Amino acid sequence: MDKTRMIKVSNLSKRYGSFHAVKNVNLDIQKGELFCFLGPNGAGKTTTIKMMTGLLEPGSGEIEIAGTNIWKEPIEAKKKMAYIPDHPILYPKLTGREFLKFIGSVYQIDQQVFEERVEKYLSLFQLEERADELIESYSHGMKQKINLCGAFIHQPDVLFLDEPTVGLDPKGAKTLKNLLQSLSKEGMTVFMSTHILEIAEQMCHRVGIINKGEIIAIGTMDELKGGKTQATLEDLFLELTGDEKVEI
Numbered sequence: 001m002d003k004t005r006m007i008k009v010s011n012l013s014k015r016y017g018s019f020h021a022v023k024n025v026n027l028d029i030q031k032g033e034l035f036c037f038l039g040p041n042g043a044g045k046t047t048t049i050k051m052m053t054g055l056l057e058p059g060s061g062e063i064e065i066a067g068t069n070i071w072k073e074p075i076e077a078k079k080k081m082a083y084i085p086d087h088p089i090l091y092p093k094l095t096g097r098e099f100l101k102f103i104g105s106v107y108q109i110d111q112q113v114f115e116e117r118v119e120k121y122l123s124l125f126q127l128e129e130r131a132d133e134l135i136e137s138y139s140h141g142m143k144q145k146i147n148l149c150g151a152f153i154h155q156p157d158v159l160f161l162d163e164p165t166v167g168l169d170p171k172g173a174k175t176l177k178n179l180l181q182s183l184s185k186e187g188m189t190v191f192m193s194t195h196i197l198e199i200a201e202q203m204c205h206r207v208g209i210i211n212k213g214e215i216i217a218i219g220t221m222d223e224l225k226g227g228k229t230q231a232t233l234e235d236l237f238l239e240l241t242g243d244e245k246v247e248i
């Protein structure tokens with residue numbers, strides 16, 4: 001993997017009143033890395049990602065995307081990244097294709113490249129036949145897919161995804177996983193939160209686990225297993241987050 005640092009997070013914290021949602025988080029992610037961010041409900045994943053993508057002001061700490069401080073030079077940093085939130089926020093009165101044209105114009109994508117990518121990604125996510133319908137008529141999964149098409153059309157250096165497989169059908173989820181793997185091989189850096197531990201186990205280069213706002217483990221699957229070769233990520237996750245007793 002290329003050793004160029006694409007995401008640097010230093011001493012990032014956020015409080016809501018007296019509640020410490022994110023505590024002193026440090027991250028260093030390289031070019032072409034596929035990084036999975038795991039943690040129980042309410043651990044601080046979305047709060048961290050929103051601060052990293054310039055949507056939520058940090059309480060303290062610094063964030064650099066491809067060497068640019070997102071809070072000091074937001075436009076420069078945002079040119080290099082895309083963010084797929086857990087709940088897609090789209091323009092309901094645009095058609096899918098109009099939404100993609102809007103993305104193409106905001107990011108000033110060359111017309112021919114834009115048209116090739118539109119056809120490619122609409123087809124991969126099986127949206128060609130619905131591309132000229134209003135987004136308000138889309139199902140949740142279709143909204144997620146058109147949002148993903150927008151991110152892939154822009155082809156950012158750094159892609160943030162918050163629980164991206166939620167709402168996708170099995171084929172859509174598989175398409176997304178394949179795309180993320182192939183684009184990361186081409187040098188795209190991917191930072192993805194998920195509750196689906198198989199995804200992290202199968203495709204991520206490194207995994208970070210956050211619990212109660214603090215990073216409690218970070219490393220490759222082998223590093224996290226620390227010699228316990230039979231352990232699954234599920235075993236490690238439950239052990240590390242102190243939730244190993246699952247009662248029914």
Ligand SMILES: Nc1ncnc2c1ncn2[C@@H]1O[C@H](COP(=O)(O)OP(=O)(O)OP(=O)(O)O)[C@@H](O)[C@H]1O
Pocket residue numbers: 016021039040041042043044045046047048
């Ligand atoms: N606007 C807010 N005001 C007060 N507390 C908040 C706010 N947003 C988030 N929190 C709290 O911060 C903590 C972290 O929330 P966050 O959404 O980052 O968790 P998460 O790890 O993404 O969880 P999940 O897996 O359930 O999506 C939670 O306890 C949440 O209730």
